[in-house]
Amino acid sequence: MEVKTSLLDNMIGVGDMVLLEPLSEDSFIENLRNRFDHNEIYTYIGSVVISMNPYRSLPIYTPDKVEEYRNRNFYELSPHIYALADEAYRSLRDQDKDQCILITGESGAGKTEASKLVMSYVAAVCGKGQEVNKVKEQLLQSNPVLEAFGNAKTVRNDNSSRFGKYMDIEFDFKGDPLGGVISNYLLEKSRVVKQPRGERNFHVFYQLLSGASDDTLKKLKLDRDFSKYNYLSLDSAVVNGLDDAANFRTVRNAMQIVGFMEDEVQSVLELVAAVLKLGNIEFKPESRCNGIDESRIKDKNDLKEMCELLGTEQSVLERAFSYRTVEAKLEKVSTTLNVAQAYYARDALAKNLYSRLFSWLVTRINESIKAQTKARHKVMGVLDIYGFEIFEENSFEQFIINYCNEKLQQIFIELTLREEQEEYIREGIEWTNIEYFNNAIICDLIENHQNGILAMLDEECLRPGTVTDETFLDKLNTICAEHQHFESRLSKNSKFITDHSLPHNCFRIQHYAGKVLYRAEGFVDKNNDLLYRDLSQAMYKANHSLMKQLFPEGNPAKVNLKRPPTAGFQFRASVGTLMRNLQTKNPNYIRCIKPNDKKASHIFTDSLVCHQVRYLGLMENVRVRRAGYAFRQAYESCLERYKMLCKRTWPHWRGPAREGVEVLMADLKVPADEFSYGRSKIFIRNPRTLFFLEERRRQCLQDLATLIQKIYRGWKCRSNFLLLKKSQIVVAAWYRRYAQHNRYQKIKSATTVVQSYTRGWQARKLLRELKYQKRCVEAVTTISAFWHGTQARMELRRLKQEARNIHAVTVIWAYWQGTKARRELRRLKEEARRQHAVAVIWAYWQGLKVRREYRKFFRANAGKKIYDFTIQRIMQKYFLGLKNTMPSMSPVDKSWPAKPYRFLDGVHTELRRTFHLWRCKKYRSQFTEEKKAVYEEKLEASEIFKDKKALYASSVSQPFMGDYLEISKNPKYQKLNSAVDEKVLLADVVNKINRANGKGTARIFLLTKKSVVLADQKTGQVKASVPLPDLTSVSVSTQSDGFFALKLKEGSASAVKGDFLLSSEHLIEIITKLHRTGATAEDSEQLNIDISDEFLVQFKHDKVCVKFIQGAPKNGNSVSCKRKNNRLLEVSVPTTA
Ligand SMILES: Nc1ncnc2c1ncn2[C@@H]1O[C@H](COP(=O)(O)OP(=O)(O)O)[C@@H](O)[C@H]1O
């Protein structure tokens, strides 16, 4: 690991001049030289950084270095510009203090480089992130753009800033950059038209011509050859180590990063080209007859090209170069310009064009880099202003530059020397003031409002009448003659009358940094900074957007007759603002020193350095720092750094830091006059004391390191040992467990064996005992059973005897009880009768009494009347109710209202019966005679067959039609009809059963009042005619068949062939009609109807029994008849379901 060297640790020379011993100018320079020779270019005076320009690149700005200095204390590491940047950044971020970095020094001392280093360091250490990085990049890339347009090679510096620049970088509360604002101060614009010997115009001209592509140059109507342009000096156009072409690309790239649009870049380059073209416009004199000199443009080609670039009309510009119009209130006077005036006008235009372009660039960059948020921000300002300059010929520009440096020195004195002294007072340290040169007097000479040089210059410029540089010098000679720092040959101060180094047209000022001789020539013009209105109007007319913006006063609508403020006035005002701004911020100083005039590395010119050290007031700076005390440190940090030197403060001091430091100092026996206690800091008078403390600390640190090592090693060994010990215990524990487990298993199995033997033996013993016990128990049981048996029998006998005795007793007792009970019952009955008699008598008696009592209240028959009335009402209600609830007139309707009162039961039933009879009568009265006859027949049929023959039920619904054959109408039966003289009562087709086989033959059956006729069905021929008186009886079965036998009177004529066995579907009707007819005939007897399942039929000579059986239905539902034998005819009737 790299050993970091502290400021206080051994190093080359002394890192902080405050600690320089002995302190003298020589030792100071010697220390600087010593460090410079060892590449240590930075040295401190307290918190001020002295920077020597090494004129070569040193490896001390690497990212590693940035990391090294990041977040470290100022004194911790060797002096570096990064330490200062870090300190400033941290106190901005952590303590919320706005900072400014003031970089001063001569031209070429390294100010611009230093400012870039500070910015790059801050960019490296502050926050990161896409947005932040963009902001950083834009801030950093604004540098190359401004340097291209604002820097130039001078004799002192190849990259000299020809403008002042102050940049505010804005940060948020986290320390991340938000954006920035750049202010620029007075560009040295005279350089555009003329450069001193050995110097160049601004870089951008050379960069454009060497770096731009052929195409671009063609568009800009430019030629790559520098020598073609009057405004470019040729003697030093090429600078060693400066690659203009590469830089042009860098600038283009930077413009893009900063946010310039392509057309903006184009416009800028067009204006640059226009300036070059402008320089090439030349004039020739032309005499007029009236003697007035006039000028003419020599070669109009360049003018033409320029006008094309800017989009102006050539004639307009031509006129502006030839005439000058002066407007005064109401008048407008045009005068012609002579050649000199024309050149003056041309150069003024070029200078104005360029400087306005430069200011526009700054504004445009500001637009890009300005913070996007309105949130409160902290600011770090970096001031890089042109350095103090002494040239052979110094003009208005140098005067202004040096005035600015003078002001900066003033602020340095103000803040450093004054603040140092104020700190002692603040800390309550005894203090005697230190003398130092205060340049306030020089500042006053220049800027005093009444008689300051700038004020007088302004006065001259505004004064009416002829004003020249000489009149201005005269004025100075009169007014400033007495001033200590002003020198002039013509001044009344006789001191300089013989001074030949002081020419007549010059004046000299003793600046803080040395005497500077200024040539008065040009002061008035430059201060006036006059641009003829004709030119600005011509520029405004140009068809070029940027041009219009740059020359707003050329707008004819906004004619302003007031003079614009002079250059000096403007500069003084802006420097004043800057100074006020700086004073509000915490300053950090970088004082740049130039080691030689040759821009060479390794050369250290003592005299040059000595001169700078003197005028920069560095010795005074050190002296003030040391006058009281060379070194100071806050109590806390002092105690922190040295507390190991005292046992009482090491390792911890519990009390206030100051007391700790006091204890520490007492313990170290530091002499009391060597230090002082301030309010918050300890002040150490002599550097020796500090070195003593540091040496003690170094030794102590070695001891402490050994101690730390010792303790660490001890701790490490002990940890290791404890770990081993712990492991050993774990291993041992596991092993013991294992061994014990094994032993236990062995003991356990042995025990089991012993146990099993013992248990076996015990069990057998127990078994034996139990067996013996069991035998004993069995024996006892048997004995006791016998004994109990004997006992029980004896007891039984005894009990039986006893029971017999008890029964006898019970019976006797029962008898006795019975007797007693009967006697009692008799008695009770007697008593009851008597009681009843008493009750009846009593009731009668009561009734009598009551009647007697109430007789007087009623009339003799009132009770009966009430009763009758009540009954009458009830009856009335009953009948009315009945009337409303009468059932229908249908005889089959069985409904009848419910009976209302019990005592009306009889009446109710009787009424129902009567009603029924009445409605039946009504029903019957509707019948015709025929229908009546039919019903009578039906009634008769019912009387005959109901519940006697099964066939009857099916006949009830069949109407009795009588003549089924329509015998009188059918011509087929005409013959038959005529054969029967009586009215046919019934005509039907019947089956005559053959007596031989039981089969049937169809016959027409006719019934008249007198006879039954059987005829052939087909022919109608009468087969038999039986007079009704010959018919004795008719036999039918009880079943559902249609068989019937007509039995004839024995001995009658009809009976010759025997009885008829017939079968008909209309059996019921036939029999009924037969019965009726028979009954109504005068001479016939009542026809018997025999209903039985077995009857005899006379066939010729034998009687055959016709038997009806119930048979299973064989062929359908038909009845079958079979001859079984001679005497039996069996009719099988299927059972009806
Ligand atoms: N820290 C440095 N390291 C290397 N070279 C430096 C350093 N500082 C300055 N220089 C050189 O000195 C030259 C002039 O420095 P510059 O900063 O432009 O001076 P100033 O701005 O003070 O006029 C630079 O171009 C560079 O070559």
Ligand SMILES: [Mg+2]
């Ligand atoms: Mg510079």
